Amino acid sequence: MMVKLLNKNSFVLIALIAVSFAVSGISGCDNSGGGSSNKTRINGIVEQVIDGPVSDIRVSIFENNKRRDSDRTNQLGEFNLRFKPNFNNVRIEFEGPNYTLSRNIAVTPDSDVDLSVIIQISPANITFTDWTVFQDRIRTNGFDEFLFNSTEAEFRIDGNGNNCIRANGDSRVEITARNITFIDCKEGISTESFGLVILEADEDISLIANRDAIRTRDNTFVRIAMTGSPVDNNIFITSLKENGIRASGSSEVIIDPQNDCAITGAKNAINQSGTSTVDPDGCTLADG
DSSP states (O other), X not given: OOOOOOOHHXXXXXXXXXXXXHHHTOOOOOOOOSSSSOOEEEEEEEXXXXXXXXXXXXXXXXXXXXXXXXXXOOTTOEEEEEEXXXXXXXXXXXXXXXXXXXXXXXXXXXXXXXXXXXXXXXXXXXXXXXXXXXXXXEEXXXXXXXXXXXXXXXXXXXXXXXOSEEEOTTOEEEEEEEEEEEESBSSSEEEOTTOEEEEEESSEEEEEESSOSEEEOSSOXXXXXXXXXXXXXXXXXXXXXXXXXXXXXTOEXXXXXXXXXXXXXXXXXXEEOTXXXXXXXXXXXXXX
């Protein structure tokens, strides 16, 4: 299935946000989640080295060819890395007795990552058999941006009883992963001013919140969708006490699934006011 084309208003909104970023000349990110360290914490294990041992491998993280942190695997192949990322992508390197192999990996601040690796020396190959990102709640303001792009990864956002994603001002949050799951959210997604949130997954997107699952205000934009080449994409948006989607002002919400889709609200599946628009693309709507 082809990804649904955005309407004219969507393009205008995205263009305005892009212009704002260009004028500011800022592409950094605050991304201040539940913690204050902004560190990425990789808890890894080399499960297997084909024709080699899993122990005493030096594992390092590089940004712009600068080593940010390193560790050596123990007898079980386990390693731990801690660093504060300056970029959305870094290079992870594995150095054994007779090889040095590396590949790029997407990272986010304030996250714990479980990473399981198989290394093949010849022909050279690094395979991630498990890659799960446990992300603290996401906060963007002004011209902040929060970006993650890898359909190899499971991406889980834990709000710890607060809003899982909050995008204010001319900020943006864009996450592309295999699956995206929201955990313990007051509101799942909250946007104000020109905030923009785009979530895409090859497989499932599961957004459950205690209050509004998606709450948009002002001139904001939210899109929850399949990727360009989905595997088995399904979207489930649920509010336990309020509305599945609550849109106000001139905000816009687009839901674009490949297969099954359900929007459920204890009060309303969709609650609109102002000149807001919500396109549920045939999702099943269930009011409380």
